[in-house]
């Protein structure tokens with residue numbers, strides 16, 4: 001396992017981190033439930049901790065608020081807690097009153113069976129919530145926790161476009177930031193530029209969704225052929241990781257592994273001698289650019305995210321919804337986009353809020369039938385099983 005510097009903290013973390021958002025589950029579709037399979041989850045977490053992974057990421061809300069407790073239970077024995085870094089997050093939606101912020105942290109510490117959190121994140125900052133986060137002085141509250149020794153670092157996770165990311169990054173001397181990146185997202189989400197800017201600031205950079213929720217693991221035949229023709233052979237999973245390992249600014253890459261086999265495969269990839277910054281040759285980068293273009297041909301809605309249609313008077317996040325729908329169409333898998341859509345719904349910005357006023361369609365330079373396409377997207381994206 002390779003270890004990398006974690007921003008300005010002086011400690012090193014394993015290049016592979018375990019994300020506790022996709023722990024093994026027992027799916028019960030009839031009852032609409034999918035609780036974590038605790039025994040398998042303990043085994044996974046302990047194997048990771050005993051085999052070089054020293055970075056564990058969870059959140060207050062993951063797995064219906066059970067993920068933190070499962071991680072805490074798994075690490076409680078054999079002094080594993082002391083050997084690892086635990087990072088967790090409190091979502092803005094759970095901070096209804098100022099007292100809630102402290103209560104939620106206390107509950108998190110209890111569930112994690114620890115006296116301190118290594119880095120405490122504001123979860124999923126969005127353009128629409130950032131002004132309120134500042135107004136509510138949540139960073140100041142976190143600073144108080146840090147002065148009491150309850151947390152050791154302050155960070156944020158972010159889903160959204162680059163300009164709002166940059167505004168958040170520049171606002172504060174964050175210990176770390178966590179963004180979605182993979183070879184499909186170099187010009188999407190916070191973009192590759194976010195990696196450079198975080199590095200320039202000395203902010204530890206943690207990558208989530210390196211495999212786009214698993215979508216990059218099983219390419220369609222045309223894309224598999226591109227990989228197959230290339231003289232250097234790696235699995236699609238390894239190519240995806242290598243793309244991120246190539247950046248010196250990246251501290252750790254979170255992968256939401258569900259099985260022991262996936263974990264073992266990933267540990268092997270991250271332990272290869274050349275799994276270090278600079279591991280991609282110019283030809284390798286051209287291959288990934290060709291694969292990116294090939295995937296993009298599968299997009300259904302020609303939305304360019306220009307945002308001329310915004311704002312919708314009813315709060316519908318049109319480009320974001322189309323982006324999620326295109327992602328599902330592109331990879332033939334709506335699991336991950338459904339999760340993203342669950343957040344859009346939670347904040348009241350989902351497609352079913354459309355009242356068909358038609359204002360957006362008049363402004364779209366691509367002449368997209370927005371109302372009709374929103375309805376199609378909603379049918380495909382609704383129904384995330386927490």
Ligand code: SF4
Nearest residue numbers: 312354355357358360
């Ligand atoms: S048609 Fe729907 S999505 Fe478009 S502006 Fe009106 S309410 Fe918003």
Ligand code: SF4
Nearest residue numbers: 303304306307309364
């Ligand atoms: S105006 Fe059209 S192309 Fe631009 S973001 Fe809106 S739907 Fe997409």
